[in-house]
Amino acid sequence: MSYALPHPRNQLKGPQFSRRTVMKSLGIGAGALAAPGVLTGCSGGSGGSSGEALSLWNFYGDDGTDSPQSTWWVDLVKKWNENNDQQVELRYLTNATYLDGTTLQTAFTAGEGPDIFLLSTGDFLRYVNGGVLRDLSDKMSDDIVADFQPALLDARSVDGAIYGIPFEAEPLAIYYSVSAFEKAGLSEGDIPETWDQFYDIAGELTTPDQFGSLFATTPGYYQNFTWYPFMWQGDGRVVRKDGTVAFDDAAAVDALDFWGRLIDDGYAARNARGDGASDSASNLGSGAVAMQQSGIWDIATLRQKNPDFEYGVFKLPHPEGKESVTSVGGWAICVNADGKDPDGAAEFAVWAMADQSKEGRERALAWNTEAKTNMPARESVIELAQDKGVWSDGPLQYFADEVAPTGRAEPRLPPEVYKAVSDAIQNVQLSGADGKTEAAKAADTISGFMSTYDGASVAY
Amino acid sequence: MGRNWDVMRTSARASNKARGEARAAWAFLAADTIGLGIFVVLPILLALVLAFFHVSGFGQLKFAGLENFLQLASDRVLPTSLAVTAIYGGLFVPLSYVIGLALALLVERGFPGVGLVRTALFVPYVLSLVVVAIIWQFLVVDKTGIIPQILQVINLGNISWLGDPKYALITLVLISVWYQAGYQMLLLLGGLGDIPRECIDASRLDGANWFKRLWYMILPLLKPTSFFVLLTSTLNAVTGMQAFDLVYVLTQGGPAKSTTTMPFYIYEQAFTYNNLGYASALTLVLVAIMSVVVGLTFKATRGGRFQ
Numbered sequence: 001m002s003y004a005l006p007h008p009r010n011q012l013k014g015p016q017f018s019r020r021t022v023m024k025s026l027g028i029g030a031g032a033l034a035a036p037g038v039l040t041g042c043s044g045g046s047g048g049s050s051g052e053a054l055s056l057w058n059f060y061g062d063d064g065t066d067s068p069q070s071t072w073w074v075d076l077v078k079k080w081n082e083n084n085d086q087q088v089e090l091r092y093l094t095n096a097t098y099l100d101g102t103t104l105q106t107a108f109t110a111g112e113g114p115d116i117f118l119l120s121t122g123d124f125l126r127y128v129n130g131g132v133l134r135d136l137s138d139k140m141s142d143d144i145v146a147d148f149q150p151a152l153l154d155a156r157s158v159d160g161a162i163y164g165i166p167f168e169a170e171p172l173a174i175y176y177s178v179s180a181f182e183k184a185g186l187s188e189g190d191i192p193e194t195w196d197q198f199y200d201i202a203g204e205l206t207t208p209d210q211f212g213s214l215f216a217t218t219p220g221y222y223q224n225f226t227w228y229p230f231m232w233q234g235d236g237r238v239v240r241k242d243g244t245v246a247f248d249d250a251a252a253v254d255a256l257d258f259w260g261r262l263i264d265d266g267y268a269a270r271n272a273r274g275d276g277a278s279d280s281a282s283n284l285g286s287g288a289v290a291m292q293q294s295g296i297w298d299i300a301t302l303r304q305k306n307p308d309f310e311y312g313v314f315k316l317p318h319p320e321g322k323e324s325v326t327s328v329g330g331w332a333i334c335v336n337a338d339g340k341d342p343d344g345a346a347e348f349a350v351w352a353m354a355d356q357s358k359e360g361r362e363r364a365l366a367w368n369t370e371a372k373t374n375m376p377a378r379e380s381v382i383e384l385a386q387d388k389g390v391w392s393d394g395p396l397q398y399f400a401d402e403v404a405p406t407g408r409a410e411p412r413l414p415p416e417v418y419k420a421v422s423d424a425i426q427n428v429q430l431s432g433a434d435g436k437t438e439a440a441k442a443a444d445t446i447s448g449f450m451s452t453y454d455g456a457s458v459a460y
Numbered sequence: 461m462g463r464n465w466d467v468m469r470t471s472a473r474a475s476n477k478a479r480g481e482a483r484a485a486w487a488f489l490a491a492d493t494i495g496l497g498i499f500v501v502l503p504i505l506l507a508l509v510l511a512f513f514h515v516s517g518f519g520q521l522k523f524a525g526l527e528n529f530l531q532l533a534s535d536r537v538l539p540t541s542l543a544v545t546a547i548y549g550g551l552f553v554p555l556s557y558v559i560g561l562a563l564a565l566l567v568e569r570g571f572p573g574v575g576l577v578r579t580a581l582f583v584p585y586v587l588s589l590v591v592v593a594i595i596w597q598f599l600v601v602d603k604t605g606i607i608p609q610i611l612q613v614i615n616l617g618n619i620s621w622l623g624d625p626k627y628a629l630i631t632l633v634l635i636s637v638w639y640q641a642g643y644q645m646l647l648l649l650g651g652l653g654d655i656p657r658e659c660i661d662a663s664r665l666d667g668a669n670w671f672k673r674l675w676y677m678i679l680p681l682l683k684p685t686s687f688f689v690l691l692t693s694t695l696n697a698v699t700g701m702q703a704f705d706l707v708y709v710l711t712q713g714g715p716a717k718s719t720t721t722m723p724f725y726i727y728e729q730a731f732t733y734n735n736l737g738y739a740s741a742l743t744l745v746l747v748a749i750m751s752v753v754v755g756l757t758f759k760a761t762r763g764g765r766f767q
Contacts, residue, residue: 102727102730102731105517105734106731108517108519109515109517109518109736111519126517127518129516130516130517130518130520130734131518131520132518208603208612208617209603209604210603211602211603217623217714217715218711218714219712219713219714219715266618269602269603269620269623270602270620270622270623270624271601271602271623273597273598273601273604286604288601288602288603415732415733415734419732419733423716423717426715426716426717427716430625430714430715430716431625431715431718433716
């Protein structure tokens with residue numbers, strides 16, 4: 001099936017120039033485009049004619065180690081290359097370069113983006129509005145589409161066109177240290193369910209050498225991603241479905257103040273160790289904090305880095321009288337619309353992440369339960385996991401049975417909206433500002449931006 | 461006739477030698493000139509051009525006229541970022557100079573192991589800024605870092621050095637000073653070595669104590685070196701990588717924008733918002749401010765000669 005979507009690039013109004021035209025008229029090579037760009041570290045891309053190997057940029061492998069994640073990607077590409085003329089070549093970038101850095105974007109800016117790459121929902125609108133994503137729906141049969149959890153596919157779709165294939169789902173929960181609970185005279189029966197209970201327990205767990213809790217404190221997409229569920233729990237949103245701004249509603253204000261109160265009273269850390277608040281091994285595992293909000297991925301991390309550490313998991317706390325809701329993140333594979341062979345790249349992407357064969361499902365299961373600990377994005381893989389009893393006990397079972405059903409896909413918002421929300425979170429959480437004032441300021445900024453926004457639909 | 465030929469031959473040889481020297485001079489200058497042209501002049505010209513375009517970050521350009529510059533007036537973050545940069549520079553430049561000078565005076569005289577001490581003081585400067593940032597993140601992290609643990613003895617263990625807007629910027633300044641002081645020490649050590657020994661000896665014979673010798677002899681004679689040190693550290697503070705790398709690794713501009721220096725804000729505009737055109741306009745503002753500061757400094761000091 002094919003969808004005719006007006007290409008977002010064609011939605012710009014007024015006289016336009018391509019980058020190459022302008023550079024050519026200036027007599028300047030493309031390589032130096034990144035001018036503000038005293039700061040950029042531009043990468044080489046994979047220009048050239050069709051027939052060359054397609055480049056696949058990722059932050060897992062081949063990283064030169066035999067880690068399960070790297071090996072999975074190496075095997076994936078090897079398998080494809082053995083059976084196809086159009087070869088694929090992995091290019092590994094470190095987390096810092098790929099997730100928070102500029103390498104991917106500067107490559108696209110210079111017209112040398114990778115043919116295939118990974119993208120998070122948080123960054124999706126930037127790329128789809130930039131017109132660099134190929135619609136993959138013509139390569140996906142109805143059966144394939146039906147196999148995916150609708151919310152995860154919707155988050156990567158615009159008007160029926162599918163611009164990314166999710167291959168994992170990463171819900172958030174609270175991890176806690178069993179020994180910290182025991183030292184404070186607490187037991188499983190004291191596990192908090194509501195915000196007020198969480199606040200009290202965090203206070204009891206706070207000592208001169210340990211914070212009761214840790215939420216993300218560094219500004220960025222990750223912090224927003226971890227904060228949204230607290231707003232959702234009060235039925236709040238950043239933007240309503242009709243496009244109007246809801247960020248100044250009580251739900252957002254209360255969620256901002258909840259995070260701020262924990263920091264103000266010293267029950268939550270202002271900054272984190274190691275790789276930050278998504279790194280439980282360095283924080284919870286080291287005893288620096290007693291409870292930490294993190295994702296399902298940390299089951300594997302703790303298993304590898306702190307195998308003897310005893311921990312438990314519970315659902316995100318919620319306001320009194322409300323239900324627990326969590327954010328579900330995860331990555332999708334995308335194809336460069338202007339790459340060497342977008343058609344061939346799309347075929348690879350669909351085979352890699354949506355292959356309906358038994359081997360394809362086994363491969364997806366291995367990624368989600370062996371190489372990493374995620375929830376699969378596909379129903380058939382979830383069924384396979386259940387048949388095999390992969391989640392028969394422990395924290396993975398808890399995530400599968402209790403946490404995942406409360407999940408909502410990570411919102412996709414334009415950078416300007418994400419930044420306004422981020423500023424509000426930062427000001428209330430770390431600067432002691434009033435939630436209501438900051439929410440109103442952010443809502444004002446978002447309203448101003450949304451009144452001129454004409455890109456792909458904003459979700460949630 | 462023979463003498464004329466000799467004169468002509470000598471003159472031709474001199475002319476050939478001059479041409480050869482000129483060619484050699486151009487050849488020596490070429491590498492620097494080409495490097496500066498490609499890596500400094502060209503990006504400046506491109507930034508100038510891009511400031512008049514909306515650039516989406518994906519190669520789409522649309523002429524914007526003066527819109528990017530008009531946007532500067534309504535940018536609510538810009539004044540904050542300029543203030544953060546000014547405070548950072550205002551604290552970093554004098555602090556790093558004073559500490560660099562103190563270290564230079566300390567290791568100027570020979571004593572057993574002075575070479576080792578000089579090397580140890582210079583070592584931070586050869587480290588990657590990212591490594592520096594990671595080391596300090598480990599040292600100052602809340603409660604469990606070594607520094608908070610030590611400060612707990614005097615009841616200051618609860619300060620969040622990087623997580624509290626009141627302290628985050630000063631923490632960055634102190635880390636920057638630690639990083640740069642060894643380099644400045646080395647430059648000032650060179651300057652101290654150029655001061656004629658007899659001047660110092662004469663002042664000592666005249667009964668000047670250490671402080672008077674420093675104030676009336678050393679500092680005035682050290683002016684050209686001090687000028688260079690202060691100027692380069694100002695440039696480093698406002699536009700240098702330390703104003704970006706440390707922020708990028710340690711705070712990402714937070715908490716609550718308290719460490720959003722101009723280089724980091726330009727980065728955010730370019731690579732978070734995809735506004736490369738506006739980022740170029742911001743870059744030009746920063747370059748203009750620095751040009752004025754440097755120009756005034758040169759004028760006030762007569763090009764650093766102080767005459």
